[in-house]
Amino acid sequence: GLLRTTDASAATPEVVFDTIAAGTPxxxxxxxxxxxxxxxxxxxxxxxxxxxxxLVVDGGLVKN
Known part of the structure; x- marks a missing residue:
C-alpha cells in the first residue's frame, strides 16, 4: 500500500494522502x-x- 513518504510515494500529491487518510479509521x-x-x-x-x-498494515483502509 501507500506509505507516507518513501521514494516510491515522493511524487504523490498531498491531496492524495489527505483523501486516503480521510478514508481510514x-x-x-x-x-x-x-x-x-x-x-x-x-x-x-x-x-x-x-x-x-x-496482514494488511494500512490504518484500516482495507477492511477484511
Missing part, C-alpha cells in the same frame, strides 16, 4: 516507521504463535 496514512514496527513485531518472540496470516 485512524485518519492517517501509514508511515514507514509504523510498517517497520509491525515487521519487527512479527520477527519478535511475541509473535511466536502467529502462523499463516495475511
Amino acid at each position: 485512524l485518519r492517517e496514512v501509514t508511515t514507514p516507521e509504523q510498517f517497520a514496527d509491525t515487521a519487527l513485531f512479527f520477527a519478535s518472540p511475541w509473535a511466536r504463535a502467529v502462523t499463516g496470516q495475511n
Whole structure:
C-alpha cells in the first residue's frame, strides 16, 4: 500500500494522502516507521504463535 513518504510515494500529491487518510479509521496514512514496527513485531518472540496470516498494515483502509 501507500506509505507516507518513501521514494516510491515522493511524487504523490498531498491531496492524495489527505483523501486516503480521510478514508481510514485512524485518519492517517501509514508511515514507514509504523510498517517497520509491525515487521519487527512479527520477527519478535511475541509473535511466536502467529502462523499463516495475511496482514494488511494500512490504518484500516482495507477492511477484511
